[in-house]
Amino acid sequence: MSLTLDTYRQLGRSGLRVSPLALGAATFGNEWGWGAEQDEARKLFNLYVERGGNFIDTAVTYTNGTSERMLGEFARDRRDSLVLATKYTTLRRPDDPNSGGASRKSLFGAVETSLRRLNTDYIDLLYLHVWDPTTGVEEILRGLDDLVRQGKVLYVAISNTPAWQISRMQAIADLRGWSPLVALQLEYNLVERTGERDLIPMAQELGLGTVLWSPLAGGVLTGKYSREDVTTPQSDGSGSVRKSFNVALGGVTERNLAIVAVVKEIADELGRTPAQVGLAWTLRNPAVTAPIIGARTTGQLQENLGALEVDLSPSHLARLDEISAIDLGFPHAMLASDHIRVQTRGALKIEARR
Secondary structure, three states, rough: OOOOOOEEEEEOOOOOOOOEEEEEEHOOOOOOOOOEHHHHHHHHHEEEEOOOOOOOEEOHHHHHHHHHHHHHHOOOHHHHHHHEEEOOOOOOOOOOOHHHOOOHHHHHHHHHHHHHHHHOOOEEEEEOOOOOOOOOOOHHHHHHHHHHHHOOEEEEEEEEOOOOHHHHHHHHHHOOOOOOOOEEEEOOOOOOOOHOOEEEEOHHHOEEEEEOOOOHHHHHOOOOOOOOHOOOOOOOOOOHHHHHHHOOOOOHHHHHHHHHHHHHHHHHHHOOOHHHHHHHHOOOOOOOOOOEEEOOHHHHHHHHHHHHHHHHHHHHHHHHHHHOOOOOOOOHHHHHOOOHHHHHHHHOOOOOOO
8 A cells, every 4th residue: 555745644643634644854954964054954854845745753862953943944945834843952062961861941941942943933743852751741841731831832752751750741631621641652663563563553542643744764674784893883984973973882693683684584575675665664553653764865765655655464564574573562462361361261252342
């Protein structure tokens, strides 16, 4: 089944409609050593929106603020038709302790900074970027709700936070009539599936749309790494900062390369690229709203968008699931076991309805 960028999906329990692939703007600007200059970034933006894309993701500190500034310039003439998402909590000024974290002061300062850079009156979707255990959830939720009531933010969301904290926050927001969280952003891909233990089931239960960062595992699923990178990790000799970074972080392992091998096999069978297969696997997951694709060139973006046309068969999905399966851990593995099924249901046939 072929998808298109204008086959929109509902974001969680909100009424917001977003494209099935979000465009990541962390590549807008090369301050981090691997991004796109302004002219190339504009081409990326234009290609995405001309294909019907409307969901663009950035953060207040991406490429030291260049990402938001470029995005604000590119989006100026079509602002109302776009869903712009940004984030707060990462440190905006290294010598100012209140320019980071989840506090009310950090929140309001980050939002005003983002509004100014994006050259807009409102942010469609604002994420808490990274969990801050030093700030109480009531302070966070009330601050987010105040911004929604002021019209500066339309919807609020969360990223990189334990499931139990998110579920607690959602319950408090519901009970107090504050703006609910409508989306969860998390790392999820064929290499990193531990979100299946708690985060993704929680999101489905509580009405949060799931938006994926690093759906290609930092490039590991593109197939550009080899076992040589495991045994003798080093720069690839071409100045690839991103590749060296991923190797140093331990993303290139025997397990991950085994997953990539199956991805490559399926890509060859379908006449597609490994990146397209890796993205298609997330797109076909009913628990996923939108993976975020990041590209430095229009060629890379064109390749990623090709994932919308990849039709994975049940056999392909089974092979990918088997090679990348994780241990769900306690209590999930126990609850899913045949032993518990027999103990709780015996031979009865019970149809579960949701």
